[in-house]
Amino acid sequence: MxxxxxxxxxxxxxxxxxxxxxxxxxxxxxxxxxxxxxxxxxxxxxxxxxxxxxxxxxxxxxxxxxxxxxxxxxxxxxxxxxxxxxxxxxxxxxxxxxxxxxxxxxxxxxxxxxxxxxxxxxxxxxxxxxxxxxxxxxxxxxxxxxxxxxxxxxxxxxxxxxxxxxxxxxxNDHVINQARVEAVHRTVGDLLGEDFDPEGFRSAYDRLNQTEFHPFTTDNQDYVAYICLILGSGLYSLESLVVEVRAGRLASFEQFIAEVDDRAAELPADLRTIHRRIYARVRQGDPTPFKAFRYNEYRATIERMGCLDDDAPVAELLEKEIxxxxxxxxxxxxxxxxxxxxxxxxxxxxxxxxxxxxxxxxxxxxxxxxxxxxxxx
Structure with missing residues (x-):
């Protein structure tokens, strides 16, 4: 190389x-x-x-x-x-x-x-x-x-x-994946503030990205990021969500966000506002409804392009830079x-x-x- x-x-x-x-x-x-x-x-x-x-x-x-x-x-x-x-x-x-x-x-x-x-x-x-x-x-x-x-x-x-x-x-594709994970982490963390649990977030994110849950999330990272946000708010637990999905009682993301909307009054005011914006975009057919996450993904991606010195070893470039x-x-x-x-x-x-x-x-x-x-x- x-x-x-x-x-x-x-x-x-x-x-x-x-x-x-x-x-x-x-x-x-x-x-x-x-x-x-x-x-x-x-x-x-x-x-x-x-x-x-x-x-x-x-x-x-x-x-x-x-x-x-x-x-x-x-x-x-x-x-x-x-x-x-x-x-x-x-x-x-x-x-x-x-x-x-x-x-x-x-x-x-x-x-x-x-x-x-x-x-x-x-x-x-x-x-x-x-x-x-x-x-x-x-x-x-x-x-x-x-x-x-x-x-x-x-x-x-x-x-x-x-x-x-x-x-x-x-x-070198793992660096693209790292940028996306960081973007979800940054977005959910910023919105949850002091209530953000990094370990709980990573556990939920990794679980929801498994192939088993693709029929539920459609492998849409906006949906995964939103679900992580709702789990982080405490409205649902990861384990109860997994049980519902596996049992077929929660068959789609659209069903999930509609159920969240029914309980929106239980969310903190700022998260309730974010939820309503995302829910409105989902109902309009927008495939990328979580805009804050995607803006952060752009930043996290750009930060990994051309970020190392020209004399950096090939192995380091492949490990850390897109x-x-x-x-x-x-x-x-x-x-x-x-x-x-x-x-x-x-x-x-x-x-x-x-x-x-x-x-x-x-x-x-x-x-x-x-x-x-x-x-x-």
């Missing part, structure tokens, strides 16, 4: 990036609100990454983005760089189908077992290239050439941001030079990815523009 200086995702993606709200950072592209009527999407719902509606929005944005610098050039194929077979693999397949394109997805994650690549052919001209080393990206160009799959101006390349472009899964994945950076720059369209996706909420106006005034930048070290093989 080596350090390749400081850079940002912006170096190879520019502002052709969308976070969860599907509002491109490049203002030349239309936001979701403008795309909805054209694609006949329902109002008030933001499609999630694994949904076909999300894929239709991304296809529209890719075609619009291609027209910005290569008008009249159609997109004919797709390359996708991601880190999870289920989530990224599903998004990749949906985007290929929505665009009517053949495609190839590289799904990477660093693992301790011997290096290997598995190629999985799927219907519709789609191929998964599954690798347990990020270094395998260096062979993808050759693999594409051998298959007659050019990486040129008629190719769109989607780069997943979190745990792919930076914080590479299996290598770094750019050099292997992704190299292929992205090479493919852009060959004419391919590069576009970044992130399912991270906008509130956790871009600074508030007061932070912008202090010089803070969106995560994809934040400089940090690039590390790779």
């Amino acid at each position: 080596k350090v390749y200086g400081r850079t940002s995702v912006h170096e190879f993606l520019g502002d052709l990036v969308v976070y969860r709200n599907l509002v491109p950072l490049d203002r030349r592209l239309p936001p979701l609100a403008e795309i909805r009527p054209r694609l006949r999407l329902p109002e008030g719902v933001i499609p999630r990454k694994s949904e076909l509606a999300y894929a239709r929005v991304i296809v529209h944005l890719l075609r619009q983005a291609r027209a910005l610098d290569a008008p009249g050039t159609p997109i004919e194929r797709l390359v996708y760089l991601g880190d999870t077979r289920l989530n990224d693999g599903t998004a990749f397949a949906n985007i290929c189908r929505a665009g009517g394109w053949p495609g190839l997805a590289f799904i990477g994650a660093e693992r301790d077992d011997p290096a290997r690549v598995e190629v999985v052919e799927q219907e519709g001209g789609m191929t998964l290239y599954l690798a347990n080393r990020w270094a395998a990206l260096a062979d993808l160009d050759r693999f594409c050439r051998e298959r007659g799959f050019p990486l040129d101006e008629r190719t769109a390349v989607i780069v997943d941001l979190d745990k792919t472009a930076f914080g590479a899964r299996g290598r 770094v750019i994945t050099q292997e992704v950076r190299e292929v992205a720059l090479a493919w852009r030079e060959q004419g391919a369209l590069l576009f970044g996706l992130s399912d991270k909420p906008d509130e956790a990815s871009t600074p508030t106006d007061d932070l912008v005034a202090l010089g803070y930048r969106p995560i994809h523009r934040a400089e940090t070290h690039a590390v790779g093989g």
Whole structure:
């Protein structure tokens, strides 16, 4: 592993990036609100990454983005760089189908077992290239050439941001996770004040993040943070909540927050206000209703980007800093030079990815523009 200086995702993606709200950072592209009527999407719902509606929005944005610098050039194929077979693999397949394109997805994650690549052919001209080393990206160009799959101006390349472009899964992703945990800790601690029990919080947070509880929390960190807040207030105990969920008497987060609302008078006044704001957003269909948590997540993430000295050892950078994945950076720059369209996706909420106006005034930048070290093989 080596350090390749400081850079940002912006170096190879520019502002052709969308976070969860599907509002491109490049203002030349239309936001979701403008795309909805054209694609006949329902109002008030933001499609999630694994949904076909999300894929239709991304296809529209890719075609619009291609027209910005290569008008009249159609997109004919797709390359996708991601880190999870289920989530990224599903998004990749949906985007290929929505665009009517053949495609190839590289799904990477660093693992301790011997290096290997598995190629999985799927219907519709789609191929998964599954690798347990990020270094395998260096062979993808050759693999594409051998298959007659050019990486040129008629190719769109989607780069997943979190745990792919930076914080590479299996290598550096734990630092992203640490930022999120710190954000929940900071948010709940600030709101509970002297009543905050750090050990009780961590016990609840770790338990609720187990796969067993995903049907209840939908693995939504806003929901987990809110539940931790309510548990910390003493309105419910962790053990009673676990019993209710396991017995099926508490089947969803929506049911839980509705029950909290029935007992809201038992909450301290300031927590009651926070609860009502979050509950209103949940009822409006906002997937990121706990805004205070997400603002703290942005701060905790930015604080871990480019935070170490340039002479810091590689091991320390990987342990403490969110770094750019050099292997992704190299292929992205090479493919852009060959004419391919590069576009970044992130399912991270906008509130956790871009600074508030007061932070912008202090010089803070969106995560994809934040400089940090690039590390790779």
